Amino acid sequence: MTGRVPLYQAKAEFFRMLGHPVRIRVLELLQDGPMPVRDLLAAIEVEPSNLSQQLAVLRRSGIVTAVRDGSTVVYALAGGDVAALMRAARRILTEMAAGQAGLLAELRETEAHPL
Amino acid sequence: MTGRVPLYQAKAEFFRMLGHPVRIRVLELLQDGPMPVRDLLAAIEVEPSNLSQQLAVLRRSGIVTAVRDGSTVVYALAGGDVAALMRAARRILTEMAAGQAGLLAELRETEAHPL
DNA sequence: CTGTAAGTTGCAGAATTTTTCAACTGGTCG
DNA sequence: CGACCAGTTGAAAAATTCTGCAACTTACAG
Numbered sequence: 001m002t003g004r005v006p007l008y009q010a011k012a013e014f015f016r017m018l019g020h021p022v023r024i025r026v027l028e029l030l031q032d033g034p035m036p037v038r039d040l041l042a043a044i045e046v047e048p049s050n051l052s053q054q055l056a057v058l059r060r061s062g063i064v065t066a067v068r069d070g071s072t073v074v075y076a077l078a079g080g081d082v083a084a085l086m087r088a089a090r091r092i093l094t095e096m097a098a099g100q101a102g103l104l105a106e107l108r109e110t111e112a113h114p115l
Numbered sequence: 116m117t118g119r120v121p122l123y124q125a126k127a128e129f130f131r132m133l134g135h136p137v138r139i140r141v142l143e144l145l146q147d148g149p150m151p152v153r154d155l156l157a158a159i160e161v162e163p164s165n166l167s168q169q170l171a172v173l174r175r176s177g178i179v180t181a182v183r184d185g186s187t188v189v190y191a192l193a194g195g196d197v198a199a200l201m202r203a204a205r206r207i208l209t210e211m212a213a214g215q216a217g218l219l220a221e222l223r224e225t226e227a228h229p230l
Numbered sequence: 231c232t233g234t235a236a237g238t239t240g241c242a243g244a245a246t247t248t249t250t251c252a253a254c255t256g257g258t259c260g
Numbered sequence: 261c262g263a264c265c266a267g268t269t270g271a272a273a274a275a276t277t278c279t280g281c282a283a284c285t286t287a288c289a290g
Binding site for chain 2: 277278279280281282286287288
């Protein structure tokens with residue numbers, strides 16, 4: 001019944017879903033607890049409709065939930081330890097930065113080609 | 116000097132770099148140690164040029180390194196605990212699947228709109 | 231030198247994703 | 261009811277990413 005997707009593909013889709021600045025910020029903000037769209041909007045600087053689109057991506061993936069409360073909509077993390085994921089990512093990012101990875105990797109790429 | 120990028124954007128780029136099935140499989144294979152392209156190619160089923168393109172993405176990001184050994188090129192993780200990241204991702208993925216997130220989220224989306 | 235295997239690169243076309251604008255739904259208030 | 265505010269949706273245009281083919285480089289064998 002379920003569209004039987006190989007695990008590595010599910011992972012790729014999951015990471016791709018995370019691969020957007022606005023979506024990252026939303027997830028980080030929601031780590032401090034549920035938050036109405038209004039507040040996300042105030043914190044993120046992006047057009048309402050654009051934020052809505054990104055929220056829809058997060059909702060479809062199932063990583064957040066939305067509940068209507070009167071005229072406002074409140075978003076929350078659906079569960080899962082998102083904080084742990086972000087920490088793991090930041091650790092790698094830090095190591096890569098320290099190890100001259102990011103910038104230098106690109107320089108290496110364009111200068112004296114070792115490959 | 117460095118193209119001063121906000122952290123949330125660096126994170127988004129990082130996750131986007133991970134958002135491709137072939138790249139995920141490469142990273143998973145490299146967790147067992149360095150591996151020549153030939154072996155990656157045998158394990159992944161993708162055209163050589165396509166694999167090369169994906170390897171180039173990983174290289175540019177700095178998450179892997181490439182070393183030429185004779186006529187073969189050997190790839191390796193550049194450091195960072197990639198395994199921890201994958202574990203964190205899998206945990207969330209599992210929780211989302213268990214909590215009827217993925218599939219049901221989409222159903223919810225198309226049926227009786229709570230939003 | 232010639233041929234060949236291993237990878238990479240440049241590109242063009244195809245496919246996806248982002249962004250934006252306009253229109254729309256649900257509540258709330260007077 | 262009529263006017264708004266909060267968000268969402270649909271759709272088209274713009275920007276990115278993917279894929280596959282052809283050409284190229286490097287190393288090695290004969």
